[in-house]
Amino acid sequence: MSQTVKLILEDGTEIEGTSFGAFTSSAGEVVFSTAMTGYPENLTDPSFAGQILVLTYPMVGNYGVPGEELYESISRIFESDKIHIAGLVVNYYSEEHSHWNAAKSLGDWLKEYNIPGIFGVDTRMLTKILREKGAMLGKIVAEEDVPLHDPNLENLVAQVSPAEVKHYGHGQHKIVLVDCGTKTNIIRCFLERDVELIRVPWDYDFTQLDYDGLFLSNGPGDPKMCTATIQHLQTALGQDKPIFGICLGSQLMGLAAGGDTFKLKYGHRSHNQPVLLTGTKRSFITSQNHGFAVDTATLPSEWTMLFENLNDGTCEGIKHKTKPFFSTQFHPEAAGGPEDTEYLFDEFLTAVAEYKEGKVQAE
């Protein structure tokens, strides 16, 4: 029996649709993604915490949801251990699904985490509203009304970051991964390489650890909420060990360096965002999911933009001009989307090897 629910935006827009997933009310920041695949990865990406996700691709759910597969306690399938979105808005929801590794329907999966979905929505009309007016607060209302709620006023990273230190792998390069809500595929990318990974909580004082390279993960919300991470990172920037940051990690590097970040009008959430490697004519199509960006103009002189977004000229990564510190605003680990920039993990580990070699020669 289908049940009617409403999507209500803070500008007063009301859109009626049909419930799937949990029949419950939920509020958050309404954002859109034009990605055509990858809802199992997107919904479990902690970066989406607090957000009601609108998918412009018309049919969603037709390949179901895979069953979990763990390898050495790490999921081979999902980007974390649960769904993080606050709600899902689609045009056509396919309860009927078919895929060799499908274990359940998207609706049943959402029900497991009490997450509401609404279908029958003209998501392209809705996306035009969000593009023209900007990402805005909204709510899915089932029976009981709920107040609008801005998740960016919370420290969402503290809510998704693990509580304890975890160790993975036995490679020659010891990498500290500051987990601000990391996607699991970042861990997989490191463990496919010659790395011993030390995964620490967002506010852990990693400066006390012995390591060869530092990695700052993706994560939800406003990067300025991560004051503890920024403080520890400022100490690390005073040293010479290589640092690599992705998405939120890039924003944290910009803030720790003394720059500023700002909120984009509606963000970049898709698998086809073009970026230019600055100083070259080389461009890449990238996977992106961010609502904030580093304001390149505020970076100190020893830093520069490494990648530029070819759609709107915003910062897609930064680097230090003399020290081995660099970042990407986009996602080289993909999951989902194009994997063309995964080579940046190798560039980071090359910098780590060179740093260690230099240290040996200096001794």
Ligand SMILES: NC(=O)CC[C@H](N)C(=O)O
């Ligand atoms: N995927 C991410 O790390 C997102 C970073 C940050 N929360 C933003 O929206 O810009």
